[in-house]
Amino acid sequence: xxxxxxxxxxxxxxxxxxxxxxxxGAQALLDRVLEPFEELLLEAVxxxxxxxxxxxxxxxxxxxVAVARRLGxxxxxxxxxxxxxxxxxxxxxxxxxxxxxxxxxxDAEDHPFEPAAFDAVISRFGVMxxxxxxxxxxxxxxxxxxxxxxxxxxxxxxxxxPFMTTAERAAAPLLPNLPARRPDGPGQFAFADPDLIxxxxxxxxxxxxxxxxxxxxxxxxxxELVGYFTRLGPVGQVLPEVDERxxxxxxxxxxAAFEPFVHGPDVRFTGACxxxxxxxxxxxxxxxxx
Numbered sequence: 001x002x003x004x005x006x007x008x009x010x011x012x013x014x015x016x017x018x019x020x021x022x023x024x025g026a027q028a029l030l031d032r033v034l035e036p037f038e039e040l041l042l043e044a045v046x047x048x049x050x051x052x053x054x055x056x057x058x059x060x061x062x063x064x065v066a067v068a069r070r071l072g073x074x075x076x077x078x079x080x081x082x083x084x085x086x087x088x089x090x091x092x093x094x095x096x097x098x099x100x101x102x103x104x105x106x107d108a109e110d111h112p113f114e115p116a117a118f119d120a121v122i123s124r125f126g127v128m129x130x131x132x133x134x135x136x137x138x139x140x141x142x143x144x145x146x147x148x149x150x151x152x153x154x155x156x157x158x159x160x161x162p163f164m165t166t167a168e169r170a171a172a173p174l175l176p177n178l179p180a181r182r183p184d185g186p187g188q189f190a191f192a193d194p195d196l197i198x199x200x201x202x203x204x205x206x207x208x209x210x211x212x213x214x215x216x217x218x219x220x221x222x223x224e225l226v227g228y229f230t231r232l233g234p235v236g237q238v239l240p241e242v243d244e245r246x247x248x249x250x251x252x253x254x255x256a257a258f259e260p261f262v263h264g265p266d267v268r269f270t271g272a273c274x275x276x277x278x279x280x281x282x283x284x285x286x287x288x289x290x
Contacts, residue, residue, distance in 0.1 A: 057126015061090025
C-alpha cells in the first residue's frame with residue numbers, strides 16, 4: 001500500500017472519529033485555551049480592509065470567524081478541514097454569529113482551490129498533519145495570489161511542551177494500547193525543527209520566510225482538567241475502550257501527574273511554538289524538496 005495514501009487514510013479516520021468528537025465536545029474550553037494563539041494570527045490580517053483569507057485546518061471555526069469579523073465589510077474567510085464533525089460545528093458557529101465565513105470539508109493538501117483566490121493564508125496548529133508537506137504548501141501557494149501573506153503557528157518540540165505529553169507519559173503503564181507518537185510522521189510536533197519548516201516552504205514556492213519562537217502563557221480552569229485529558233490526545237482516544245476500573249486508575253494517576261501545573265483554581269502552562277511568516281513568490285510553484 002502506498003505510504004502517503006496510508007497516512008492520508010489514518011488522518012481521515014482520526015479526525016472523523018474519536019479525536020474529532022473530543023474536540024467538538026471541548027470546543028468552548030479549547031476556544032479559551034487557544035485564544036492567545038488566535039490573537040497572533042489576527043495581527044497579520046489588516047482590520048477593516050476586506051479581502052479573502054484561507055484558514056487551513058480550521059477545526060471548529062473559532063479563528064475563521066474571528067478573522068472574518070476583522071476583515072470587515074466585503075471580507076470573507078474560508079476554513080478548510082478534513083474533519084466532517086468539526087466542519088459541521090464550524091458552520092453552525094458562523095451561522096449563529098452571522099459571520100462572513102464559509103467552510104470546506106477537504107484535505108488542503110490536494111483540494112482544487114480556485115487559483116490565486118486568497119489574499120492571505122493562515123493556520124493555527126493545522127498544518128502539521130499533511131502526509132506530504134511540500135505538496136500541501138505548493139497547493140496552498142497556488143490558491144494564494146502573488147505576494148499574499150502566509151502566517152501559521154505550530155508547536156516546537158515535546159521537550160519544550162511538557163504539558164502536552166503529561167497525560168500519555170503518566171498513563172502509559174496503565175494503557176498498553178496507547179497510540180505512540182511517530183517523530184518522523186504527521187502529528188502535533190511534526191514541525192518542531194525550524195530548518196525543516198524553512199526547507200518545506202522554500203521548496204513549495206514561498207519566500208521571505210521568517211520563523212520566530214514564541215512562548216505563550218496558557219490557562220484553563222482546574223475544574224476542566226480531567227475533562228481535558230480524558231477527551232483529547234492519545235489518552236482521550238483510548239479511554240472509551242477500557243473498563244471502568246482501569247479508567248478510574250488512569251484518571252487518578254494522570255490527574256496527579258498534572259499537579260505541577262495546578263495553581264489554585266487554574267492550570268497554567270507555556271505553549272512553546274514557532275510563529276512562521278512568508279509570502280507567495282511570483283509564478284506557479286514547482287514543489288521540490290532538495
